[in-house]
Amino acid sequence: SQTIHQWPATLVQPVGSPLSLECTVEGTSNPNLYWYRQAAGRGLQLLFYSVGIGQISSEVPQNLSASRPQDRQFILSSKKLLLSDSGFYLCAWSIGLVSYEQYFGPGTRLTVT
Amino acid sequence: GENVEQHPSTLSVQEGDSAVIKCTYSDSASNYFPWYKQELGKRPQLIIDIRSNVGEKKDQRIAVTLNKTAKHFSLHITETQPEDSAVYFCAHPGGSNYKLTFGKGTLLTVNP
Numbered sequence: 162s163q164t165i166h167q168w169p170a171t172l173v174q175p176v177g178s179p180l181s182l183e184c185t186v187e188g189t190s191n192p193n194l195y196w197y198r199q200a201a202g203r204g205l206q207l208l209f210y211s212v213g214i215g216q217i218s219s220e221v222p223q224n225l226s227a228s229r230p231q232d233r234q235f236i237l238s239s240k241k242l243l244l245s246d247s248g249f250y251l252c253a254w255s256i257g258l259v260s261y262e263q264y265f266g267p268g269t270r271l272t273v274t
Numbered sequence: 275g276e277n278v279e280q281h282p283s284t285l286s287v288q289e290g291d292s293a294v295i296k297c298t299y300s301d302s303a304s305n306y307f308p309w310y311k312q313e314l315g316k317r318p319q320l321i322i323d324i325r326s327n328v329g330e331k332k333d334q335r336i337a338v339t340l341n342k343t344a345k346h347f348s349l350h351i352t353e354t355q356p357e358d359s360a361v362y363f364c365a366h367p368g369g370s371n372y373k374l375t376f377g378k379g380t381l382l383t384v385n386p
Contacts, residue, residue, distance in 0.1 A: 193372050195373075203378075203379075204363070204376055204377070204378040204379050205318070205363065205376045205379075207373060207374075210372055210373060212372060220373075251317060251318070255372070261304070261306040261308070261367050261374065262308065262320060262323065263320070263374055264320065265317040265318050265319070266317060267316075267317055268316075268317050
């Protein structure tokens with residue numbers, strides 16, 4: 162069966178510091194991968210998605226970037242964090258061109274101080 | 275792009291009552307209509323979905339109904355229990371092959 166991992170689970174970072182969040186999927190090949198951010202008490206904002214290695218689509222202009230160095234690895238990065246970057250970051254995966262079902266990882270709770 | 279509107283934003287019911295959450299969508303290109311449940315501090319989990327070749331799907335106490343003419347779909351929870359308390363999200367792909375557009379969520383509180 163498929164499993165999705167995210168780390169770290171929680172992170173407290175000062176403003177202006179860099180960020181690297183990692184997501185990996187097991188048990189499947191060539192998944193579609195997604196990064197979402199959820200502010201406290203708010204909805205799910207799609208940040209990036211990827212349909213293959215090196216293929217990244219950005220949904221919202223911001224100081225974040227994403228990379229997919231391997232088939233089942235998705236990384237979210239920032240060079241300099243802002244206070245507004247605080248939130249719950251969720252990675253998700255789906256399979257195929259029109260599968261649509263998305264399954265979420267456990268998330269990383271980021272607090273920027 | 276796709277527009278998904280979800281109502282109500284909050285819903286409070288007594289244990290044992292039914293709860294209904296409704297979503298409207300704009301793009302008819304896709305046939306997939308999922309619902310997710312997110313408990314406090316946890317990840318969203320897919321609880322039920324429907325494809326537009328059927329008008330209703332049930333799984334124990336939860337059901338989803340679809341009205342393609344009116345472009346809306348609803349989540350129905352019967353005999354609610356305190357553990358049903360969570361935020362529920364609807365979603366729809368619209369014309370996208372890969373993305374889901376989520377509604378803003380409904381906070382359901384089931385009072386014992």
